[in-house]
Amino acid sequence: MRNYHITTVWGIPIRVNISLLVFLPVLAWLIGSGAQIEFYAGIVGGLAGTELDLVRLQAGTTPWLVGTLAAVGLFVSVTLHELGHAWAAMRYDLEVESITLWILGGLASFKQMPREWNREFWIAVAGPITSVAVGAVCYAGVLALPASATVTLFVVGWLAVTNVLLAVFNMVPAFPMDGGRVLRALLARNRPYASATRIAARIGTAFAVLFAVFGALTFSPLLILLALFIYAAATGESRTVALSDLLDGLTVGDVARPVALTVEADASIEDLVDRMFADRSSEFTVTENGEVIGVVTIEDFRALSKAEREADTVADLMETDLPRMAADSPAFDALVELDTARASAALIEGPDGVHVVTRADFASAMEMRRLVGTSGPF
Structure with a gap:
């Protein structure tokens, strides 16, 4: 679903998902409903040491105002919660790609999660700690506000309670919530x-x-x-x-295979089929003037109609928009890039020429690693 960039904090883009924009009016209505206001008015009144005027809170359009302010305040609080995670990550020189607010709260996206248990622990708990701190600031606001500021007192008090509940709920050990990440860090x-x-x-x-x-x-x-x-x-x-x-420990050059079976880009589909039968292969690297320009598979062939098979060439059939990677790139990063690009293969550029890597190559490498138990390249 679509995200909208709203601001940047510490160089981190803050985005709002369309699901949140759709849900905010519903949340405002839920918070501003009579039962919610009546329930929380008693709690906030207890925090403030005074009794809130329910008639004033429930009069006219005031419930909508209360609900809207509380809903927006909640997602400001969620943003601060995620910025708490981001601040802790940046203390360890980790890159935070973005923070996205959506219907279920917020997501801070890191370029890479640390594997050191202590780093993950402090990054995970930084969010709930921030929420508790925001709740404490809101509670101080409740104590400082006059009893006559009924709407403001209710919203600030509601945010004080909600931020503490947000911290507590996030510490439930349901991975990948904050509590689950703390659990993994302790287990690690x-x-x-x-x-x-x-x-x-x-x-x-x-x-x-x-x-x-x-x-x-x-x-x-x-x-x-x-x-x-x-x-x-x-x-x-x-x-x-x-x-x-x-x-782990493998480069994409270790996984990739040399270009062995090639077919010229101007070859006919009939020539390609003959080669597939003769070489008993369902995949060929496509070359043009000696340079690798793409990959063609039997799946590409199956997608053609009979008329296309008679008229097209390999150049019309092949997949050309393939990722190009350096041979010394980490194998896992290369697999992620391959999946992100939704490509069937990638071209690997190394000192000994261009190689090709497919998902099947990654699968073979991982199966070999699992069976042999080796930690080094092949």
């Missing part, structure tokens, strides 16, 4: 990072199931959406770490 103190991730991910998926069941019983779509997010993110993180471990 005395076990391999991949093993710690698997354990934290399993606990995260267990919480996802609990959230889904509770969300279904209470008819809470947001809780069900959160459960789906936790499940997908936990399993995805576990898979990513496992792949990273299997490719």
Whole structure:
């Protein structure tokens, strides 16, 4: 879904997802509903040591004003929470790519997560600590505001309570929430990072199931959406770490294979099919004047109609928009780039010429690593 850039803090782009823009009016209505105002008015009144004027809070369009201010204040608080993570990451010289606000809160995207347990621990807890600090500042505001400032007092008091609840909820050990990352960091103190991730991910998926069941019983779509997010993110993180471990220490040049089977770009489709049968290969590197310019596979051929097969050449069929990478690039980074580009292969430029790497090459390398247990290149 589309994101909109709203500002930049410390060089970090702050973006708002369209899901949040759609949800904000709903959230404002939910907060400003009579039951919510009545419930929180008692809590805020207790914090302020005074009784809030419910009639004034619920009169006319005031509930909409209260709900809108509280909803916007909540996502300002979420932004500060994510900036807490970002500040801690930057203290360790880690690059923060962006912060995105969406329907379930905020996401700080890091170029690379640290594997040192202490770094991940402090980056993870920095967000909840920031939320508690924001809650404390809001509480100080509640004590400083006059009792006559009913609307402001309610909104600031609501934010004080909500920020503390935000910190507490984020510390639930449901990986990849903050509490789950803290759990992984503590597990990684005395076990391999991949093993710690698997354990934290399993606990995260267990919480996802609990959230889904509770969300279904209470008819809470947001809780069900959160459960789906936790499940997908936990399993995805576990898979990513496992792949990273299997490719650790390898460059893409170690994984890539030399260009052995080639076909000229101006060859006919009929020539290509003959070559596929003769060489028993479903994939060829395409060359033009001795230079590698693309890749063609049997899947590309299958997508052609009969008329196209008779009229087209390999140049019409091949995939040309392939990523180009240096041979000394880390293998895992190359796999991520290949997936991001949604390409079937990548061209690897090294001192001994251009090689080709496909997902099958990565799969073979990881399977060899898993079977042999070696930590070095092949």
